[in-house]
Amino acid sequence: MTDARLYLLQRATAVLLAPLVLVHLGLILHAVEAGLSAAEILQRTRGSIAWATFYGLFVLAVAVHAPIGLRNVAREWLAWGGRWLNWATFLMGVLLLWLGARAVWAVVGGGL
Amino acid sequence: MVENMLDVEIWRGKETGRFETYRVPNGSSQTILDVVTWVQRNVEPALAYRFACRVGMCGSCAMTVNGRPRWTCRSHVSKVVKSGRLRIEPLYNMPRIKDLVVDMTPFFEKWQAARGQFKPSITRFDPMERISPDSMRRRAVDAGIECINCGVCHAACDVVAWNNDYLGPAALNRSWTLANDERDADRGGLLSTISRSGGCHSCHTHGSCVEDCPVGLNPAAGIAGLKRMTLTGLLRGDLG
Amino acid sequence: MIQRWRRHPGYWAAIAHRLSGLVLALFLPAHFLVLGLALEGEIVLESAIRWADQPLVKFSEWALIVLLTLHLSLGLRILILEFLPWRGSRQALIGFGALVSILAGSVFLLKLE
Amino acid sequence: MATIERMKTDILILGSGGAGLFAALHALQTAPDLDVTVAVKGLLGKCGCTRMVQGGYNVALAPEDSLERHFMDTIVGGKWLPRQDLAWRLIEGAVERIHELENEIGCFFDRNPDGSLHQKAFAGQSFDRTVHKGDLTGIEIIGRLMEQVWARGINRLEEHRAITLVPTADGASIAGALFIDMRSGGYRLVQAKALLLATGGGPTMYLYHTPSGDKTCDGMAMALRLGLGLRDMEMVQFHPTGLLAGTQTRMTGTVLEEGLRGAGGHLLNGDGERFMLALDPAAERATRDVVSRAIFAEMRAGRTTPNGGVHIRMNHLGPSLVTKRFKGMVDRCNDCGFDLAGGFVEVVPTAHYMMGGVEFELDCSTTMSGLFVAGEDGGGVHGANRLGGNGVANSTVFGGIAGDSMAAFVAKMGRHGDPDELVVEESVARAERPFANPLGDLDGLRDHLWQVMWDNVGILRTEDSLRQGIDALDGLEAELNAIGLADDDRAFNLTWHDCMNLESLITVSRVIAEAALARRDSRGAHFREDYPNTGDLDNTAHTKVTRSGEELKVEMKPVEFSIVKPGETLVYEEAGGAIDVH
Numbered sequence A: 001m002t003d004a005r006l007y008l009l010q011r012a013t014a015v016l017l018a019p020l021v022l023v024h025l026g027l028i029l030h031a032v033e034a035g036l037s038a039a040e041i042l043q044r045t046r047g048s049i050a051w052a053t054f055y056g057l058f059v060l061a062v063a064v065h066a067p068i069g070l071r072n073v074a075r076e077w078l079a080w081g082g083r084w085l086n087w088a089t090f091l092m093g094v095l096l097l098w099l100g101a102r103a104v105w106a107v108v109g110g111g112l
Numbered sequence B: 001m002v003e004n005m006l007d008v009e010i011w012r013g014k015e016t017g018r019f020e021t022y023r024v025p026n027g028s029s030q031t032i033l034d035v036v037t038w039v040q041r042n043v044e045p046a047l048a049y050r051f052a053c054r055v056g057m058c059g060s061c062a063m064t065v066n067g068r069p070r071w072t073c074r075s076h077v078s079k080v081v082k083s084g085r086l087r088i089e090p091l092y093n094m095p096r097i098k099d100l101v102v103d104m105t106p107f108f109e110k111w112q113a114a115r116g117q118f119k120p121s122i123t124r125f126d127p128m129e130r131i132s133p134d135s136m137r138r139r140a141v142d143a144g145i146e147c148i149n150c151g152v153c154h155a156a157c158d159v160v161a162w163n164n165d166y167l168g169p170a171a172l173n174r175s176w177t178l179a180n181d182e183r184d185a186d187r188g189g190l191l192s193t194i195s196r197s198g199g200c201h202s203c204h205t206h207g208s209c210v211e212d213c214p215v216g217l218n219p220a221a222g223i224a225g226l227k228r229m230t231l232t233g234l235l236r237g238d239l240g
Numbered sequence C: 001m002i003q004r005w006r007r008h009p010g011y012w013a014a015i016a017h018r019l020s021g022l023v024l025a026l027f028l029p030a031h032f033l034v035l036g037l038a039l040e041g042e043i044v045l046e047s048a049i050r051w052a053d054q055p056l057v058k059f060s061e062w063a064l065i066v067l068l069t070l071h072l073s074l075g076l077r078i079l080i081l082e083f084l085p086w087r088g089s090r091q092a093l094i095g096f097g098a099l100v101s102i103l104a105g106s107v108f109l110l111k112l113e
Numbered sequence D: 001m002a003t004i005e006r007m008k009t010d011i012l013i014l015g016s017g018g019a020g021l022f023a024a025l026h027a028l029q030t031a032p033d034l035d036v037t038v039a040v041k042g043l044l045g046k047c048g049c050t051r052m053v054q055g056g057y058n059v060a061l062a063p064e065d066s067l068e069r070h071f072m073d074t075i076v077g078g079k080w081l082p083r084q085d086l087a088w089r090l091i092e093g094a095v096e097r098i099h100e101l102e103n104e105i106g107c108f109f110d111r112n113p114d115g116s117l118h119q120k121a122f123a124g125q126s127f128d129r130t131v132h133k134g135d136l137t138g139i140e141i142i143g144r145l146m147e148q149v150w151a152r153g154i155n156r157l158e159e160h161r162a163i164t165l166v167p168t169a170d171g172a173s174i175a176g177a178l179f180i181d182m183r184s185g186g187y188r189l190v191q192a193k194a195l196l197l198a199t200g201g202g203p204t205m206y207l208y209h210t211p212s213g214d215k216t217c218d219g220m221a222m223a224l225r226l227g228l229g230l231r232d233m234e235m236v237q238f239h240p241t242g243l244l245a246g247t248q249t250r251m252t253g254t255v256l257e258e259g260l261r262g263a264g265g266h267l268l269n270g271d272g273e274r275f276m277l278a279l280d281p282a283a284e285r286a287t288r289d290v291v292s293r294a295i296f297a298e299m300r301a302g303r304t305t306p307n308g309g310v311h312i313r314m315n316h317l318g319p320s321l322v323t324k325r326f327k328g329m330v331d332r333c334n335d336c337g338f339d340l341a342g343g344f345v346e347v348v349p350t351a352h353y354m355m356g357g358v359e360f361e362l363d364c365s366t367t368m369s370g371l372f373v374a375g376e377d378g379g380g381v382h383g384a385n386r387l388g389g390n391g392v393a394n395s396t397v398f399g400g401i402a403g404d405s406m407a408a409f410v411a412k413m414g415r416h417g418d419p420d421e422l423v424v425e426e427s428v429a430r431a432e433r434p435f436a437n438p439l440g441d442l443d444g445l446r447d448h449l450w451q452v453m454w455d456n457v458g459i460l461r462t463e464d465s466l467r468q469g470i471d472a473l474d475g476l477e478a479e480l481n482a483i484g485l486a487d488d489d490r491a492f493n494l495t496w497h498d499c500m501n502l503e504s505l506i507t508v509s510r511v512i513a514e515a516a517l518a519r520r521d522s523r524g525a526h527f528r529e530d531y532p533n534t535g536d537l538d539n540t541a542h543t544k545v546t547r548s549g550e551e552l553k554v555e556m557k558p559v560e561f562s563i564v565k566p567g568e569t570l571v572y573e574e575a576g577g578a579i580d581v582h
């Protein structure tokens, strides 16, 4: 049954990620055009609840989506399996979540 | 008259072995199975290969020809040959018995593991169920049911090679037809079975099964259907 | 020598999707770490961004954008194949994906000028 | 001497067609504790002809139809030669069996718009009663059956070729069967309390033939050697339109479906003439036997196409319509390079089915205790002709009955008898013989056999042709006995098996020729140019061939009209005979 659950989570987060990535991409293109700088980034994000929510969701989704994906790859291409694999997946998720949350805090909350 | 000749490399041996090259006369009506038969009858009496019906119904004769899995009794040489050359090997993804013959046991074991058999709800003493030929579910069954269990899709799918547990396209295609069979007594059980590790969720929609199925079935679409069905089941909470 | 079976576009699409996902997933922690530098102040972040102005790093950034777009469009393709009724035209879907990513990549390059 | 592995099972079934698989399921239903083993020459369910059934399954289901009608069609179609009690059992059993297939086994037959089973028209019947799944009915039936068999812990001996039925030392009952495990090339003796012969006949001794390559009359040959009687063996059904693409391809001989003629296809001889117009008011739509004979006559007169047959032309019906209606056939022709929809395809009559076979009783038992027979190996159900659609019905109905009977037999009196070791030894020696002989031309021998049977014991027969045929067969048998093979690798050695196939085929070919010689009239599938009329129906007799020593004995035995007599009928409207009987 876990396979079905993991599948569901991965597809659901993919659906969620699709619009998020689109917006993010658009923003990157816009930002690059304007000349990328820390000031410009932070000016946009600091204290913005909207951006906090946006990137918060992004991080959450990706912290679910990517480890499940890596798990499939590890199983099929590296022949990992069993409890090991479950732990690795979980750890990857935690790592992404922690680093991601920290990054969001850095750009959004740093100046509060 | 100088006959047209084919250069045919054929696998001899088991898991380990080598390719032997034979020169085979190229006729106008000649299938790959005929080429192999010619070699057996004229050069290599002990050459092992499998066939039965010779018309694409039994799914016994599948081999890898020029790198691609096919039914050989209905593959005309002219449609497969590349600059006068053929390379004929056993099917991939199955243990080898001898020369061109593979052991299909694991393939059929997976078929069973996918609960690939009908579970009756009534007996021979009951009237048959009335089922409209146009209902969605019946049409889904019809679209997938004419499988000759040749194993070609199983040999074509890389996930089968990558993941030992994976049930494979043919087995899951059968599950799909059963999941749409209104007469089947245990659809819930079927769906939980194919939701286990190695079940339908292991398919990555490579589509090689569709590409190579000789009878034109679409296991990928059936597996996608199973994924949807199991998700509905999961969300409703009635999946084990 | 006869070529081993040249795989079909759907297969390459799946492989490309997987490889792009893999690279993205491995890049992501680095990306997060860089952004995290803001905790140590705007200057630190700025210097990291300026470091990234080097041509090689710029090129990798460009590659990542392409990979992200590719993974997105091929991901959408899978979602369409799995969740929407379809017949036949998977090739078209793949073509569509490739187009989208090439476009996005080019736009990015242009804007850099 | 070669080593022989030995094992025991309660019930041993030879063959995994409709007969073999149904027998296995029924045996286990009747007695779940029994150890049941299916041994088969190919992979379970993936060989034999049940899988190749296209047309469908005859059964009287519709309220307007009746068992009596189906029965009369079968008797009239079989030219009063069928054993009537067996025919009745078939017709009655088909109703239960089709319900079992649909409700328990899981076959999902085609439906009418109202959801009930669709039954289509099939030649030779006074009612549309053929149940089907598209035009791949056999795949549906065997596919579902094999799934059920796998699921039930039935032992499988796949790629095991039976070479001898071994009696007990006292000769009173069956002890088991001797096999070659094809994958290893070794011998295996399987002892059983009851044994079913369901190897499906298969007239593959003719130049052109339809059955799958694994069918070579092994069962009938083994039964004959054991001393059992074969009935109606002169009755070999030819299908008029087999694909003709030269003898070097295995495609040649395979069936192009009957519906092509039914839909208005034309047959043209080598001069481009529609020769059927002059011969029968129904022209190409005439019955199978009439059309087969007409084509054969054209061939003999030399008015042939490049490969020596005639052409079938469909394009006047509109290529797109043909492609739509006969997609499977068009695809198949296209695969081997022919354009059925738009051009000409060469065809030839092709040996299809053997009405004759081992004599058996209503419960599938035979004259040897413990030995049962079902399916195409059995004789007497169809008489001089089998209706299209009565073949699978026959194998599934009697296969099931045999399963029930064997389980009951084992419960009552089953025991493992001591196999006659002399028989075992002798058959191993026979199988080993080629390895001691000087190498020979097996292909030449096969070609010769095919040609002899085709020319002399085929569609048109005379006393002279049959006698010539018998002489030639004697010569072939001697030749085969002297032929040798290289003894380098016995594992999956198809050439060795070709050798044994030819042995069975020659043995049974002789039986066919002798029975054909004895029947001095023409009826159904059997046509004697020197006796072109059908004999007195009231004194209908069937042939029975037995073997003692090396000699074949042929008897003419009266057919018992246990249910209806010629001239009588069970239905008011005229059955079968009025329409296309075949």
Ligand SMILES: Cc1cc2nc3c(=O)[nH]c(=O)nc-3n(C[C@H](O)[C@H](O)[C@H](O)COP(=O)(O)OP(=O)(O)OC[C@H]3O[C@@H](n4cnc5c(N)ncnc54)[C@H](O)[C@@H]3O)c2cc1C
Binding pocket: D014, D015, D016, D017, D018, D019, D020, D039, D040, D041, D042, D045, D047, D048, D049, D050, D051, D052, D053, D054, D055, D056, D057, D058, D160, D161, D162, D163, D198, D199, D200, D201, D210, D211, D212, D214, D215, D216, D218, D219, D255, D352, D353, D374, D375, D376, D377, D388, D389, D390, D391, D392, D393, D395
């Ligand atoms: C092309 C074609 C189309 C047909 N269409 C129809 C139709 O539409 N309707 C209809 O009613 N009938 C049809 N028939 C006839 C029908 O298929 C047969 O009558 C019926 O299926 C025979 O079933 P069976 O179980 O007796 O034999 P089969 O299904 O032929 O099975 C015989 C089995 O015995 C095995 N065997 C043979 N020799 C040995 C050995 N020495 N040791 C171990 N195993 C052995 C074979 O490998 C095979 O598994 C058709 C036949 C053909 C060839």
Ligand code: HEM
Binding pocket: A010, A011, A014, A015, A017, A018, A021, A062, A065, A066, A068, A069, A070, A072, A073, B203, B204, B205, C017, C018, C019, C021, C022, C024, C025, C028, C071, C072, C075, C076, C078, C079
């Ligand atoms: C930064 C964001 C993303 C990362 C890091 C990421 C990472 C990954 C990884 C590593 C995989 C595993 C690849 C495989 O199994 O073949 C994967 C699979 C997948 N991704 Fe993403 N992904 C991201 C965004 C997206 C988006 C936006 C979509 C949306 C449409 C998406 C859709 C999918 C799908 C459908 C799969 C499953 C492929 C399969 O199982 O065959 N991903 N992703």
Ligand code: SF4
Binding pocket: B059, B146, B147, B148, B149, B150, B151, B152, B153, B154, B169, B170, B173, B212, B213, B214, B215, B216, B217, B219
């Ligand atoms: S789905 Fe197609 S390729 Fe796969 S086993 Fe069935 S017929 Fe063969």
Ligand code: F3S
Binding pocket: B156, B157, B158, B159, B160, B168, B169, B202, B203, B204, B205, B206, B207, B208, B209, B210, B219, B220, B223
């Ligand atoms: S090729 Fe394999 S990955 Fe899925 S779509 Fe077909 S089963």
Ligand code: FES
Binding pocket: B051, B052, B053, B054, B055, B056, B057, B058, B059, B060, B061, B062, B071, B072, B073, B074
């Ligand atoms: S021999 Fe039966 S499918 Fe090719």
